[in-house]
Amino acid sequence: MASRPPPADRWSSWQALDSGRLLLMSTAAMLVVAAFATSTIEASKINMGVALAFGGFIALGELLRLALPGGREAAPIAMIGGMAYALLPQMSGHARSSIPQLLVVAVAAVGMLVGALPHIAAGREAGLTGMCTRLVAIACVAFVFHPAGADLIVHQGWPVRLLVMTPIIGVGWLVETIISALIRADDVGAKFSVAIADEIRVQWPLGAAIGASVVIIVFGYDVMGLSELGVFLGPLLVTQVAFRRYAGIRATYLQTVRSLARVTEVAGYVEAGHSRRVSRLAVAVGRELGLAEPDLLRVEYAALMHDIGQLSLRDPIPGGATVQVSAADQDRIAELGADVIREAGVLDDVAELVRCQSWPAGGRDQAPPLGSMIIRAANAFDDMVGVSTDRERSATALDRLRVDETEFDRRVVAALAEVAGRRPAWRL
């Protein structure tokens, strides 16, 4: 159910093709057109065997896409293949020469499309945005490499070549990361500065592996020739499996917390859908306030489990509306909930957010953490508004949250108003 797009997004799929995506796709398309128009002229410079081998490598990489934390998708093997091909000292006879930039673009484009076909046939997403991003990044590597005097460099010794190649690979990786961050910032409504930091945090381990692999392929090619691609697939595939398992367990983890947080609903302690609505609202507010991804994840977990302390109460509070309960009881529920979560031993910072959710924004001895203030406001808002889409009701609720600044933090309420006014997408 979680994967189903909300109805509001379904009819507006063309609107999802925002200007950023459109620009990216047209850039990629122009590159491809230019590549095919030119490559036919330079046919004599094409080593078909090498082109086919790298094209196949890229296609395989595109076939074996990798899910990364946070719903991201990468195709590291395709990136490795593309960048290595761009930097390869091709052997023509006994002389080394670099590969024409536009040939790189053409081979990468064809490889990616071939690799995407099985995804389309299986009814999965084609992943056009990702492919265009990778294609532009690979093209950047190819075009930067050439002005750097590619034909001169391929004749140098390994230290010089390494010194030139490393920053160029860095550029390719940076281009991919920046484009991904731009698109993501637009998709989820995050600030670009936050999105780029998130992107770098998630991508750098993989980026380092990709960079080193490109260097290995380019130098190894001198000795091993094309058989290197086959040999190197072994370690690459095993590494990819490791990443896949990591992303998989992370997703299951979140899914499990989401599901188990609903025990309070099934037990009749809170209204159906309450925890999930509060968590979506809290994450949207946190994003509006510029929280980074790890903090958002913490807020999401804490919001999902914010009522778990009620399980320790003998009988459900009527309606489950915790705002209408005495402050002492709210504190107790928050403490009990934090105890439950602390029991896990791995979510202590989440437990802390849950513990402080009942504190007024004015603070007790110390101010509550921002995450707790967000959950407190989101919870109160949902208690008053619930599933209703009535704008007046939402406005009245916001007015009530604004009454006392010592109760609800002003910045948080302002962000909440922004999120609530923008669109009802955070609803179930």
Added chain:
Amino acid sequence: MVSRAAWLYIGLVVLVTAALVDSTSFTPSAIRHFWLYLVILQLLFLVCDSTPAPLVSRQTKWSPSSSATLAAVVLLGPVAAALVGAVSLLSIKRQLKVPERVFNGAMTALSGLLAGKTYLALHGHVGLPGRADFPEIILPFAAAAAAHVIANQGLIWGVYRLNRGPGMLRREGLESSLPLLLVSDLGYAALGLIIASLWSVMYGFAAALVLVPLFVARWAMGQFAEQQRAYSATMKALCQAVETKDYYTRGHGDRVSLGSVMIARQIGMGADRTDAIEFAGMLHDVGKLGVPTTVLQKTGPLTEDEYAAIQLHPMRGLEIVREIGFLNEALAGIMHHHERIDGRGYPMGFAGHEIPEFARIIAVADAFDSMTSTRSYREAKTIPEAVSELKKGADTQFDPLIVEAFIAALDRYGWRLPEPATEPADLATITVQDHDDPTAPLRVIEVS
């Protein structure tokens, strides 16, 4: 403690290694910079070996050190490969004891030696590989890699078996991680050939370059293990939260989970399914939260409606866990764990093999734990008493094959009884009738 047999085994490995080292193939003077290259490869081995990543569980650590050994096979020959492997004697893993170090050193040395001999036997060329060696070199190298993996895992298996008795792979759930371990080993063994080839271009710097992807892979594996630990810890904590409502059933989910896993291993269930039943067992009663406390704590006979509320709990449980990315079998196990073989169970009244296997397993573990736990209306039964109750219920309530498997598993693994429960001060948290207890069925008011 290391047994005498294990010592003998370690001695044997050392002896075989020593006997197989023949001086004819050891020609350090024929290869330039032999000793320098050897030391670099030994360092690479040591760095890899000292930072293993947990694979699947905490017992199975894995390190890509074989790539250093196999690079030595190509660059320097079999004896050098043995010398690289022998370095694991010096591993900086602190918790290792002397016999373990000796065994590790001898084992990796022997594996390297065998790999080197395989490589030579298939006419692999020792020395810096050149363009002319490809692609012919791949076959002897692949054979060497396979020999290395087989020797390595075989020798480890031998020492485990000596220390912990037969059947240990299955018992400790290591069997499930074996394919992954073998494939990872083979995959990274291929890196040995890459290192050797890069050596012709950039000498020992190749080793440093290769370390980058190795460490990233290790990082991802470590992250996986960490997430998995966090996952099961969180799951346990949430289950405990569910159980706080009822004093007597604390730890019930955990024990049913354990019992179900014991049965699953006994009947030779695969790794994925065993993982799934572990969680299904833990969560099987989560739907009890949907049953009003007043019903759970009622002393007298239940009304029809109240009984219906109890019968609904497997469905409520399913409702909660449905969206978790489990195998469907786990969901079926939760939903049907109160069905009976004779068709008189709930919620669907399935009979015989209509009942999913997971449900038949959980039913046995569930009833057994209920009987061996203290209840407010009776003392805990002893294990033999509970076993004979299970036997009595075979063919009516339980699947006789599962009961048989459980009894065999009990003999093999034992059973840890819950702490004897003392009467809690707060009487509000006691279940007076246990719906899981086959010896004391719920009393329902007959409506004429």
